[in-house]
Amino acid sequence: MGIDRNPQAKVQRTVVSFIILFYLALQGSATFTMNWRFISYYFPFVNYPMYTATHYEGEHVRPGNIIVGRLDDNSEVEIHEKDLGLNYWQFRWGFGGAVLRGNQGEIVKYLLYYKGANGKRFTSLTVKSFPAIVTREGMRPSPPEDIRTVQLTYTDRE
Amino acid sequence: MSAREVWNNYWFNPAPLLNLAICRIAAVGFQLAFLLWNFQYSNFTVIKGFSEQPDTLYSPLLVLRFLTFPFGSHYRPTLEVVEVVYWITIFAGVLSLIGLMTNLGLVAFAAGCLFLQSFIYSFGDFHHAEAVMMIALSILALSPAGAVLSIDDLRRRLLRARQRSQLEEFNILEEKSPFARWPILLIQWIIVLLYTSAFISKMFHSGMGWMNGYTLQYILIEDGLRDQNHLGIWLGQFHTLLQILQIIVMLFQGTFFLVLIFPWTAVLFLPMGVAFHTGNYVFLSTPFYQWVTLYAVFVPWTQAVQFLSRFRRVQAAQKKVEILYDGQCPLCIRSMTQLRYFDWFNRLAYSDVLKRWPSVAERLHGTTLDDCLREMYVLLPEGSVRKGFFAFREILRHLPPLWPLLVFFHLPYASRFGPPIYNFVASNRFRFKKCDDDTCARPDHSNRT
Numbered sequence: 001m002g003i004d005r006n007p008q009a010k011v012q013r014t015v016v017s018f019i020i021l022f023y024l025a026l027q028g029s030a031t032f033t034m035n036w037r038f039i040s041y042y043f044p045f046v047n048y049p050m051y052t053a054t055h056y057e058g059e060h061v062r063p064g065n066i067i068v069g070r071l072d073d074n075s076e077v078e079i080h081e082k083d084l085g086l087n088y089w090q091f092r093w094g095f096g097g098a099v100l101r102g103n104q105g106e107i108v109k110y111l112l113y114y115k116g117a118n119g120k121r122f123t124s125l126t127v128k129s130f131p132a133i134v135t136r137e138g139m140r141p142s143p144p145e146d147i148r149t150v151q152l153t154y155t156d157r158e
Numbered sequence: 159m160s161a162r163e164v165w166n167n168y169w170f171n172p173a174p175l176l177n178l179a180i181c182r183i184a185a186v187g188f189q190l191a192f193l194l195w196n197f198q199y200s201n202f203t204v205i206k207g208f209s210e211q212p213d214t215l216y217s218p219l220l221v222l223r224f225l226t227f228p229f230g231s232h233y234r235p236t237l238e239v240v241e242v243v244y245w246i247t248i249f250a251g252v253l254s255l256i257g258l259m260t261n262l263g264l265v266a267f268a269a270g271c272l273f274l275q276s277f278i279y280s281f282g283d284f285h286h287a288e289a290v291m292m293i294a295l296s297i298l299a300l301s302p303a304g305a306v307l308s309i310d311d312l313r314r315r316l317l318r319a320r321q322r323s324q325l326e327e328f329n330i331l332e333e334k335s336p337f338a339r340w341p342i343l344l345i346q347w348i349i350v351l352l353y354t355s356a357f358i359s360k361m362f363h364s365g366m367g368w369m370n371g372y373t374l375q376y377i378l379i380e381d382g383l384r385d386q387n388h389l390g391i392w393l394g395q396f397h398t399l400l401q402i403l404q405i406i407v408m409l410f411q412g413t414f415f416l417v418l419i420f421p422w423t424a425v426l427f428l429p430m431g432v433a434f435h436t437g438n439y440v441f442l443s444t445p446f447y448q449w450v451t452l453y454a455v456f457v458p459w460t461q462a463v464q465f466l467s468r469f470r471r472v473q474a475a476q477k478k479v480e481i482l483y484d485g486q487c488p489l490c491i492r493s494m495t496q497l498r499y500f501d502w503f504n505r506l507a508y509s510d511v512l513k514r515w516p517s518v519a520e521r522l523h524g525t526t527l528d529d530c531l532r533e534m535y536v537l538l539p540e541g542s543v544r545k546g547f548f549a550f551r552e553i554l555r556h557l558p559p560l561w562p563l564l565v566f567f568h569l570p571y572a573s574r575f576g577p578p579i580y581n582f583v584a585s586n587r588f589r590f591k592k593c594d595d596d597t598c599a600r601p602d603h604s605n606r607t
Contacts, residue, residue, distance in 0.1 A: 004336055009336065012337070013166060013169075013170050013336075016169070016170075016300075016337065016340055017165065017169070019300060020169060020340060020344055023293070023297065023344055023347075023348065024344075024347060024351075027293070027347075027348050027351045027352075028351060030351075030355070031351045031352070031354055031355040031358065032355075032358065039284060040217065040219050040220060041219075041220045042220075043219045043220070043221055043276060043279065043289060044221065044272065044275070044276075044288075044289040044290075044292035044293050045289070045293065046286060046289045047355045047359065048286060048352055048353075048355040048356040048359060049355075049356075049359040049363070050286065050356070050359075051360075051373075051377050052359045052360045052362075052363040052364060052368070053363060053364060053373075054363075054364040054365075054367045054368045054370065054373050055370075055372050055373045055375070055376035055377075056370070056372050057372050059372070059376060061376055061379050061380045061383065062380075063379075063380045063381070063383040063384040064383060064384070085207065085210055085211050086207075086211070087204055087207055087283060089283040089285075090215075090281060090282050090283045093282070093283070094215075094282040094283070109212075109214045109215065110215070112212055112214060113211070113212060132379060132383065134372055134375050134376050134379060134394075136372075136397045137395055137397075138375070138379070138391070138394050138395035139379045139383075139391060139394060139395075
C-alpha cells in the first residue's frame with residue numbers, strides 16, 4: 001500500500017501537513033527560546049531549562065530560607081505561605097523571589113492578602129538563610145545569615 | 159524524488175492503526191488516572207486556595223485566555239466552573255478511553271485537561287511535567303486514534319456482520335491507514351525537542367562545565383533538604399558517581415534525537431529514560447510519569463504482537479482452539495465477531511457447527527447437535543472438550559487483551575456458580591436482544607442429531 005493519490009486524500013494530507021508544521025513550529029520555537037517568561041505565551045509548548053546552572057565546591061545551598069517581616073508596630077513575625085494565602089511554590093518562587101530581587105511592586109501585591117486578613121502592614125522584610133555547604137563528601141552545615149533586607153514604602157492606595 | 163514526496167512518504171506512509179490505538183489508551187488512561195487521583199487528593203485543595211487569592215495574583219496563560227475568550231478577556235473561572243469542567247473532562251476521558259465517539263471525546267478531554275492545567279498555572283506556580291501530555295492528547299484528538307480498539311470500531315464491525323449475516327475474516331493487527339503514522343511521529347518529535355531543549359539549556363547556560371559532579375550534589379542536597387528526601391541527601395555524598403551520572407544525562411538528552419533517525423535505538427534510549435525519570439523521582443522528588451507513559455509512541459506494538467503471535471503459534475505447533483457456533487444465528491455471529499476482535503494472536507478457529515457437525519460428531523460422543531446449539535462448545539488441540547461456562551473461560555485464556563476478565567472467572571466458587579449463570583444467560587439470550595426479523599429464533603435441528 002503506497003501513498004493514496006485521490007484528491008480527497010490529497011486535501012486531507014495538506015490539512016494535516018499544516019497541523020504538523022504548526023506543532024513543530026511552536027515546540028521548536030519554545031525549545032530554542034531561553035527566556036522563561038515566554039512560557040505564559042507558549043504553554044503547553046514549553047522549554048526545559050531546569051537544573052541548568054553549574055554549581056561548585058564550597059557553594060552555599062539555601063533550601064530553607066525564611067522570611068521575617070517587621071510590622072508597623074515594630075514587632076517581628078515569620079511569614080509563612082498560609083499567611084499570604086499562597087501555596088509552597090508561589091511563596092518560594094513568587095513572593096520569595098520578589099523579596100530576593102527587592103521588587104517592591106511585586107512584594108506589595110502579595111502582602112495585600114496579609115493586610116486584608118490582619119489589618120497590619122510590614123515596614124521591612126528580611127530573608128534569613130540556614131545554608132549548607134557543598135563539599136566533595138556531601139553536605140556540611142553553615143551558620144545562619146541574613147541574605148537580603150527590603151525596606152517597604154507604600155502609596156496611599158496600598 | 160521531490161520534497162513533497164519525501165514529506166508524504168515520511169508522514170503519510172500507511173501504518174498499523176493498532177499502534178495509534180494503544181498510544182491513545184496509554185495516554186488517556188494515564189491522564190484519567192492522574193485527574194482522578196491527583197486532583198481529588200491534591201490539586202483541588204490547590205484550586206480552592208487559588209480561588210481565594212486576589213485578582214492581582216491571577217495572570218492567566220494565553221491558552222486559558224483563548225479557551226475562556228467567549229466569556230470576556232478578563233474572565234476568571236470560579237471554583238464551581240472549574241469543578242464542572244473537571245467532571246465533564248472525566249466523562250470525556252472515559253469516552254476516549256473506551257473509544258465511544260472517540261474523536262469528539264478526545265477533543266473535549268484534551269481541551270478540558272488544558273483548561274484545568276493552565277488554570278492551575280495562572281497563579282505564578284508553574285511546573286513542566288504535564289505540558290507534553292496536553293500536546294499529545296491534542297494531537298491524538300486530530301487523528302484516527304479510535305479507528306481500532308474502540309467501541310466505535312467494534313460497533314461498525316458488528317453492524318457489517320449483521321448486514322452480511324456471516325462471520326467476517328479480519329485481524330485488527332493488519333488494519334492500516336495513511337493517517338496512523340503522523341500522530342505517532344509528531345509526538346516522537348515533540349519528545350525529542352523537549353530533551354533537546356533540556357540539553358541546549360544546559361549547554362547555553364553552563365557548557366561542558368555543568369558535568370562537574372558538584373552540580374548534581376548541589377541539586378540533590380537542595381531538593382533533599384527542601385522536600386525532606388533523605389535518599390537525595392545520601393546520594394549527594396558520592397561525587398565521582400554523580401559526575402558519571404551527569405555525563406550520562408548529557409549524553410542521553412543530547413543524543414535522544416537519534417531515535418527519529420534510527421528507530422531501533424529506542425531499545426537503548428527507552429530503558430535509559432525510564433531509569434533517568436525513576437531516579438529523578440526517587441532522589442529529587444520530581445515526578446515525570448507523563449513522559450514515561452508517552453514512551454508508548456516509540457514502541458512498535460503491532461510488530462511486537464505479531465512476533466509474539468508467531469512465537470506462540472510455533473509453541474502450539476500451529477494447532478488452534480476451535481469454537482463451534484451456530485452460523486445461522488445472528489447473535490452467535492455477533493459473539494464470534496466480538497471474540498475475533500480480541501484474537502490478536504490468531505489462536506482461535508471459528509467453525510459453523512452446522513457445517514462442521516458431520517466431522518466432529520464422533521469426537522463429541524454423547525452430544526447432540528442441539529446441545530451444541532444450546533451452549534458454546536470448544537474443542538482443544540489435545541482432544542478434550544469444554545462447554546458453556548468452562549468453554550468461555552478457556553477461550554479467555556487465549557485472548558490476552560481480555561485476560562483481566564479471567565480474574566472474575568477464577569474467583570472462589572466461580573466453578574460452582576458460573577455454569578448456572580451461564581446457562582441462564584444462554585437460554586435467555588434471545589430475549590436480551592431485539593431482532594429486526596425472525597432470524598434470532600433458533601431453528602430446530604433435533605432431527606439432525
